[in-house]
Amino acid sequence: MLTVDFDRLGVAAGDRVLDMGCGAGRHAFELYRRGTDVIAFDQDADELAVVSDMFATMRAAGEVPEGAEADVKQGNALQLPFADGEFDKIVAAEVLEHLPDDRTAISELVRVLRPGGNLAVTVPRWMPEKICWALSEAYHEVEGGHVRIYTRDELVDKAQESGLRLTGHHHAHSLHSPYWWLKCAVGVDNADHFLPRTYHRLLVWDITVRPWSTRTAERLLNPLLGKSLVLYLAKPE
Numbered sequence: 001m002l003t004v005d006f007d008r009l010g011v012a013a014g015d016r017v018l019d020m021g022c023g024a025g026r027h028a029f030e031l032y033r034r035g036t037d038v039i040a041f042d043q044d045a046d047e048l049a050v051v052s053d054m055f056a057t058m059r060a061a062g063e064v065p066e067g068a069e070a071d072v073k074q075g076n077a078l079q080l081p082f083a084d085g086e087f088d089k090i091v092a093a094e095v096l097e098h099l100p101d102d103r104t105a106i107s108e109l110v111r112v113l114r115p116g117g118n119l120a121v122t123v124p125r126w127m128p129e130k131i132c133w134a135l136s137e138a139y140h141e142v143e144g145g146h147v148r149i150y151t152r153d154e155l156v157d158k159a160q161e162s163g164l165r166l167t168g169h170h171h172a173h174s175l176h177s178p179y180w181w182l183k184c185a186v187g188v189d190n191a192d193h194f195l196p197r198t199y200h201r202l203l204v205w206d207i208t209v210r211p212w213s214t215r216t217a218e219r220l221l222n223p224l225l226g227k228s229l230v231l232y233l234a235k236p237e
Contacts, residue, residue: 001207002030003093003172003228004120011036013065015088020077020109021095025051028070031091032058035065039087040072041080048072077105085114093122094228096155097146103158110162116237119164123150125229128177135184152229164233171226175218179203180227 004027011017013035019028022040024047031038032055040051055070064070075081078101090113096102106121113119124132129149132139140146156166179199186193206214 001173002027003122003230004091005170005230006030006034008168008170008232009089009091009120010118011089013068016086017089017091018082018087018112020080020090020092021098022051022072023047023094025054027091027093029054029058032064032068032070035068036089037069038071039082040070041075041077042072043074043076045074048074078108080108080112082112084111085117086112088114088117090117090119092119094124096121097123097148097150098144100147102148103161106158106162106164110164110235113235115235117235118167119233119235120230121155121159121233122172122228122230123155125171125226126151128180128225128227131177132180132184135181136188138188139180139184150229152231155229155231159231159233164235166231167234168232170230171222171228172230173218173227174221174225175203175206175214176227177225 011031011034014037016037017031017039019025019031019038019040022028022042023044025040028038028040028051040048042048052072055072058064073081077095077099090109092109096105099105109119124146126149129146133149152169159166179196182196182199186195191197
């Protein structure tokens with residue numbers, strides 16, 4: 001399940017791409033399939049080990065174009081261990097809302113992005129996130145949890161303060177918003193509750209089968225209920 005539209009980001013085979021805060025690797029795997037030289041970056045060594053194993057599995061299965069490269073790197077988003085202008089494209093999906101010092105993180109992303117390069121940043125959207133916070137303190141008051149709720153204007157302003165130029169935006173995953181509202185309403189740790197468990201089955205079916213009906217519904221609902229805000233930004237030449 002991808003949040004970033006790689007065609008809109010302008011990803012091309014041979015690009016050197018950073019997936020900053022890669023988590024379980026969903027964006028990094030697709031970048032690898034597209035023939036990029038991708039670095040999956042995160043502070044969680046256990047998740048990076050799983051991502052590295054999946055990269056090896058993809059290579060062995062012939063799922064990636066010849067010449068594509070993939071690696072993992074552990075580190076701190078506030079001190080990226082990369083050279084200035086090292087990457088053609090950067091993805092930072094659902095990361096900044098976890099960082100108290102998001103301005104420094106954005107500045108680091110700008111530093112390692114080459115002049116003329118493109119960056120995609122995604123964060124939870126204000127309205128769906130506000131509902132989650134109102135329904136459940138446990139949703140965000142956990143170690144490493146969300147420390148802020150972004151408005152679009154706030155995120156755009158912080159990006160522009162760092163020298164980036166906004167080239168577009170959209171919202172994604174509207175069908176996921178009700179799932180999180182249900183989880184927050186019944187208890188985020190209440191995994192056995194009938195309502196979120198049943199809705200989760202629907203989401204898994206949708207991701208696996210991708211039927212026309214739910215794809216159309218999500219596309220129509222994204223402007224209203226999309227769980228994620230996605231910004232596309234460019235670093236001036």
